[in-house]
Amino acid sequence: MNTAPTAALKVLVVGAGYAGTTAAVRLAGRARDRVDVTVVNPRPQFVNRLRLHHVAIGRPVPAPGLRDLLGAGVTLIEGTVAELDPDTGRATVAGPDGVRDLAFDRVVIAAGSTTTVPVPGAEHVHAVGDLESARRLRPAFAALPENAQVSVVGGGFTGLETVAELAESRPDVAVRLVTSGDVGGWFTPDGREHVRDTLGTLGVELVGGTRVRAVERDRLLLDGGHVLPSDLTVWCGGFAAPPLARRAGLAVDDQGAVLTDGTLRSVSHPHVVAVGDAGHAPAPGGDRYSMSCQYAFPSAAHAADVLRAEALGRSGDDVPLDLGFTARVVSLGRRHAVLQPTTKEDVARGRAWTGRAAVLAKNVQVRGTARAAGVERRLPGSVRWPHAERAARPVRGEPAA
Numbered sequence: 001m002n003t004a005p006t007a008a009l010k011v012l013v014v015g016a017g018y019a020g021t022t023a024a025v026r027l028a029g030r031a032r033d034r035v036d037v038t039v040v041n042p043r044p045q046f047v048n049r050l051r052l053h054h055v056a057i058g059r060p061v062p063a064p065g066l067r068d069l070l071g072a073g074v075t076l077i078e079g080t081v082a083e084l085d086p087d088t089g090r091a092t093v094a095g096p097d098g099v100r101d102l103a104f105d106r107v108v109i110a111a112g113s114t115t116t117v118p119v120p121g122a123e124h125v126h127a128v129g130d131l132e133s134a135r136r137l138r139p140a141f142a143a144l145p146e147n148a149q150v151s152v153v154g155g156g157f158t159g160l161e162t163v164a165e166l167a168e169s170r171p172d173v174a175v176r177l178v179t180s181g182d183v184g185g186w187f188t189p190d191g192r193e194h195v196r197d198t199l200g201t202l203g204v205e206l207v208g209g210t211r212v213r214a215v216e217r218d219r220l221l222l223d224g225g226h227v228l229p230s231d232l233t234v235w236c237g238g239f240a241a242p243p244l245a246r247r248a249g250l251a252v253d254d255q256g257a258v259l260t261d262g263t264l265r266s267v268s269h270p271h272v273v274a275v276g277d278a279g280h281a282p283a284p285g286g287d288r289y290s291m292s293c294q295y296a297f298p299s300a301a302h303a304a305d306v307l308r309a310e311a312l313g314r315s316g317d318d319v320p321l322d323l324g325f326t327a328r329v330v331s332l333g334r335r336h337a338v339l340q341p342t343t344k345e346d347v348a349r350g351r352a353w354t355g356r357a358a359v360l361a362k363n364v365q366v367r368g369t370a371r372a373a374g375v376e377r378r379l380p381g382s383v384r385w386p387h388a389e390r391a392a393r394p395v396r397g398e399p400a401a
Contacts, residue, residue: 009106010036011027017047017049021300022300022301024304025074026376029377032073039075040091044076046069046373047063051366053128053166057138057165069373069374078095079093085248091107109273109278110276116238117237121215124217128236150175151234165331168334171202174203176205180208185208187338187340188349190352215233220233238255240256245257257277257280260279260281262321276291276296298383327341330362344386
């Protein structure tokens with residue numbers, strides 16, 4: 001393994017979602033001839049993950065070409081990294097043109113996450129956690145007869161957006177949300193009330209405070225032996241990273257995300273960097289940063305800056321990520337949304353915004369995520385983020401008190 005910077009540090013980026021594209025174009029644009037960036041992705045189009053529930057109901061979703069998005073400074077290889085050997089700096093890539101080996105000095109794992117179903121009956125479940133799942137859900141949902149029963153499992157942001165979209169698009173079927181917690185429980189009271197009222201207006205049945213223990217072809221088995229009929233089940237209850245990092249021998253958490261230090265380097269293999277959903281970095285509150293585009297973009301940009309500093313021999317710039325959250329915005333169909341201010345630790349606070357302002361904010365977010373990598377390519381260094389409240393660090397060279 002090559003551990004020292006060279007004239008052209010070979011950087012392999014695994015995945016071209018929000019995090020992978022941002023890391024690639026920022027690094028290529030800011031380090032220029034000091035790095036050689038290669039991106040491996042299963043498809044040549046960019047997937048706007050925030051709109052996968054739109055794919056599921058047949059709404060048109062733009063899919064820009066990755067070659068244009070990444071630009072001439074980044075090499076794109078269509079395929080999947082089947083094997084990764086971080087100790088020797090080799091990757092095996094399988095794609096339309098066959099199998100090939102790639103050599104790298106550093107690797108950025110940005111493979112995102114997929115839906116996990118931790119109960120019996122996963123074969124009966126649909127999902128919207130990745131493009132292929134959303135595409136499979138589309139014909140299944142469209143083929144449902146009138147008055148069919150649809151269950152969305154999971155009351156997080158993905159579950160809320162999905163259940164609202166399904167109910168709004170097909171008022172002729174019965175749609176319910178099943179969650180282990182309170183429906184909308186993450187929000188402040190006014191935001192929670194808006195979530196519940198909006199879902200009720202859309203005809204969504206709310207089933208909170210219970211867990212699904214198993215999924216069968218036409219029903220859900222719940223805590224206490226309760227049963228709910230379900231002609232179609234959509235699971236939004238949890239996400240996990242692909243198995244690549246675990247198979248490569250990297251230290252990972254229970255969800256398969258790479259355990260990293262504050263600089264986003266793997267704690268077991270420092271020449272590996274992990275960003276977005278694929279990485280588990282320590283947040284100021286002590287837990288990991290939440291899986292979200294609000295973490296994907298800053299983590300990718302920070303990782304690119306860390307590798308740029310290494311390529312340029314600036315070891316003093318290898319600093320921990322300092323990220324603070326400001327707000328969350330969740331759509332509830334086309335005409336409703338909730339904009340919830342948060343603390344820097346991503347805890348709901350204050351009064352939630354609803355109405356047109358919240359819908360506009362959601363539209364800006366959805367469009368902005370698809371355009372962010374292109375802006376970063378044209379203006380390297382443009383991705384910025386709010387910082388967390390931390391105790392002031394001592395000036396470099398000054399001993400801590």
